[in-house]
Amino acid sequence: MIQYPRVTTKLVILLGNPLGHSVSPPMHNRVFEKLRMDYCYMPVEVTSKNLKKVFSGLSEMNVAGFNVTIPHKINIIQYLDELDSLAATIGAVNTICVRDGKTKGYNTDGEGFILSLEETAQTKVKGKRVFLLGSGGAARAIAMTLAFHHAEKIYIHNRTTAKAEKLADEINRNIRVCAVVVESMENQRKAIQTCDILTNSTSLGMHPDEDVLPIDESLLTPDVIVADIVYNPLMTKLLKTAKDKGCTIVPGLGMLIYQGAAAFKLFTGVEPLVEEMSEVVHSLMASK
Known part of the structure; x- marks a missing residue:
């Protein structure tokens, strides 16, 4: 089992407010662990006022990407270097990849x-x-x-x-x-x-x-x-x-799982374990 965090650990950050209800961290981290990948998915609550500062700072770290949720899906676009064509048409972003210091926004919803x-x-x-x-x-x-x-x-x-x-x-x-x-x-x-x-x-x-x-x-x-x-x-x-x-x-739960799976592949280039993701999400929902 990989111990987190390490100097080499790639981070995936969830930006939004509030985030206490989110099932994304356990869903992604289960797959990272199963595939023995040196990645860690972390939630970071951030207000609209501090979004630019927080996003800019985190982007300079060892970050593979971001997931973005309410209320930042539209406002985050102005801070990105590039937009996928579908995300540009939609006008909202829920996934950001960081490659060679450049940020590119996608929408996997x-x-x-x-x-x-x-x-x-x-x-x-x-x-x-x-x-x-x-x-x-x-x-x-x-x-x-x-x-x-x-x-x-x-x-x-x-x-x-x-x-x-x-x-x-x-x-x-x-x-x-x-x-x-x-x-x-x-x-x-x-x-x-x-x-x-x-x-x-x-x-x-x-x-x-x-x-x-x-x-x-x-x-x-x-x-x-x-x-x-x-x-x-x-x-x-x-x-x-x-x-x-x-x-x-x-x-509706399938959409939540599959948008996460699509984001996972964008972050890592690796096919996600959708069944593992589904198991985590269904277990968490059943316990609520």
């Missing part, structure tokens, strides 16, 4: 969603029609990544229509995948009837509001795959309802 979806539902996003609930930060990452992966069409429904229209317009202009805003219940029904995948990318249904459904259950049909990014509770009301209606379901 959408990638994590797609990997989880494709693994759980045994399908491919390419050529699929997707109905997306929400247009916030998570929805933006998912929608842009779906477009990068050549989804055929993306329908977007959001309580604030202007936000949905802005997201759809950016997808249509920058990636040239057809994105359409859907408002009325009847138009939602018509859109979902043509879709392969329905995704809740809002916080509706999250603890303590477990009884909230983000969509009218009459709109769910057995031939649609239903995914939810909410993972507390593990089985949301949306997923329970969809399962009862015969839908294939994709729980």
Whole structure:
């Protein structure tokens, strides 16, 4: 067993505030230990006021990279040397690699969603029609990544229509995948009837509001795959309802695990042990 820290130990730093709830440190450190890698994943709580100073200082250490979470995913961009094309399109970063003193930002949130979806539902996003609930930060990452992966069409429904229209317009202009805003219940029904995948990318249904459904259950049909990014509770009301209606379901915890796995590979160049990551996360969630 490798003892931490050592002079040679490569650090991966999680930046955010607050971080007490994060499962990322034990998830990554389990794999580092299993693979006998001289790496250590550490959480560092930092305020927006001190972000530049802390990030600049840590970047000068023996750091392989950073994970970035709320509230710094957008503000951190101004301090980076380079941005991956997908992260630039999304306008937010959750992963930063440090190579030869240069920092490059990535966004693995959408990638994590797609990997989880494709693994759980045994399908491919390419050529699929997707109905997306929400247009916030998570929805933006998912929608842009779906477009990068050549989804055929993306329908977007959001309580604030202007936000949905802005997201759809950016997808249509920058990636040239057809994105359409859907408002009325009847138009939602018509859109979902043509879709392969329905995704809740809002916080509706999250603890303590477990009884909230983000969509009218009459709109769910057995031939649609239903995914939810909410993972507390593990089985949301949306997923329970969809399962009862015969839908294939994709729980939100997979996105958390796979975005971490994608980040792990960026940091190290090594294939992560996804099953180990999953075991750690499920164990931690079960104990909460």
